[in-house]
Amino acid sequence: MSAALKRLRSLSPEVLSPVLFLLAMIGFFLIVPTSQGHPIGSYSIYSVLQTFGTYGLVALALGLTMIAGEFDLSTLGMFALGGMLAVKLGESSAALGIVLVVAIGALAGLIQGALIAFLRLNSMAVTLGGYITMIGLTGTLGHDKSVSYLNVDTAIKLDEPIAEIFSRHSLIVLAAFVLVALLMGFTRLGRAVRAVGGDRKTSRTVGVRVNLVLIGVFTLSGMLAGLAGGLNAYSLATAVTNPGVAPLVFAATAALIGGVTVAGGQGTAAGIAAGALAMSLLQASFGILASPIWVTEIVTGLLLVVAVLLTAPLIRDRIANARQAYESLRARRTAGGID
Template sequence: MRNWFSEERGAGAIFVLVACALAAALAVQGTASTQLVLFSILQYFATIAPVALGLGLTMVAREFDLSVGGVMSLSGCIAVTIGAGDPIAGAAAGIVAGLAIGLLQGLTITGLGLSSISVSLGTLMTTAGLAYIVTGNLTVSLGRPDLSAAINEPILVIFSWRSLFAVGCIVIAGLVFRWTRIGVDLVATGSERVAARTAGVKTGPMVAAVFTVSSGLAAASGVLLSYGLSVASPSGLTDVLVPAISAAIIGGVSLAGGRGSPVGIAFGALVLCLLNAGLNALGVSPTAQQVILSAVLFAVAISSAPRFYQLLDR
């Protein structure tokens, strides 16, 4: 598999520019402030990266999991509702619920030959509704400030248990993608499914597995974030979809399927977090930030077009 920067030269350039912009913004601040900003960046990374990883892997398989926001919200609500009495049971219930939802989606898509967009959109609406039912349309408190503090406790200055979990997910996925047949089979599934089946790739189980992983990662991210905040709201985490898609696209995942890697997705999530932190440090308004993010995505889309560099070489 080719290196991410060689596949997405434009995205790599954007990453460098964003990193330089952040460095310039941090240069006017003290060391303590810099450490705080880096910690904040990795906390946002901890929220976005696992979701982007799962969603991005479904995109590599030429599918699309729109349900990640609903699954993340529902799992967080389940975890906090049950976890008020037993945090371990609450976390397990939230993650198991996410895994079950993902597996059900994958089996439905492959078994009935349905579009993943329509199935996951239905799941998004269903899980969002279930989150309201679980919480009674209220914000639920965990009532464990000690647990919340422990989850968000700085480790090695700039990390927390949440960000270390995100990094661990990326590392494990990257190793599996690099050193096992799973990565090759997943890319083959997204590139040409009929040819992949002919070559012996079990595309149905592969799609079911990648949807299970996607929902499981969204659920785990939702549980950790809700425990870290010590509260859960049925509408609090549903806006994660757009940043996750953005991170995957910036990270070199093709909407046409068959291209992308966990490392690339991680870089995409990091670019998004750096951009967010840099713009916040420069005092850019949220509305303007959305416009700038849209421009970055547009630039990535143009730079990844096959004819773009052909036109430049003329």
């Protein structure tokens, strides 16, 4: 027992946070709806994964830029633009539409990344401009109205349950997560991204190609957000002109409880996946309970406040100091016991 406790304590927050939050949300999902007379079935799990499929990639896109020490607000814009483009460009072939959307997402990310890297611009400012531009482009393409996707078969096929709990939609998203996780975990790119986020100056000194890494991360972010938007539009068979800030709220919360910090350098794709899954479980639970929207919003808001405070530098310092003081006190006590 104490060995397990020790092992738990030795885990870094970047591992601990997603594990604990995911476990808590699984517990919530299994217990609360059932206790209210809404038993969990395979359809419930299906809907969890559908939520995950809708917003998961936005969380991954935003989370990756946060690991690199930046913040990509334009994921929100690319999510909207991706939907509109997919509907417009994929009339004949959905697959072609997705490919084009991902390519355009890559281009948008590339431009923003290049501005941020070469001109040393603040990523908030650039991606804010990018966001507004993309929302504008979405409205322009859709003539300020939602556009429906006439290829309804695609929509049905995309969300058709597979093995009861999956759908093509959620499987594609999971595959994208696995791909990025492999890239981050098993190639030297992951190390470079974390290095750039953790300490940019030192990264330059030791020879990491910081500019390339930044451009790469923003390109990837654009691709993922575009893919998310395209898939979402096909699922709904509609592209909306402005999705609001809901995807951003989901993404930021998922990334933070997934062990990513705003300061950068910390977090993994698996952690973001866990965070997104935790958020999906929460939202699905409220869906099953048929709670009004405000419940979800207040719970999400509070969760986000807790997550951001836990990662705030001054609070982290205090926790670290308290830990050290405790350790040294214990060490002194043990030493005293031996005397």
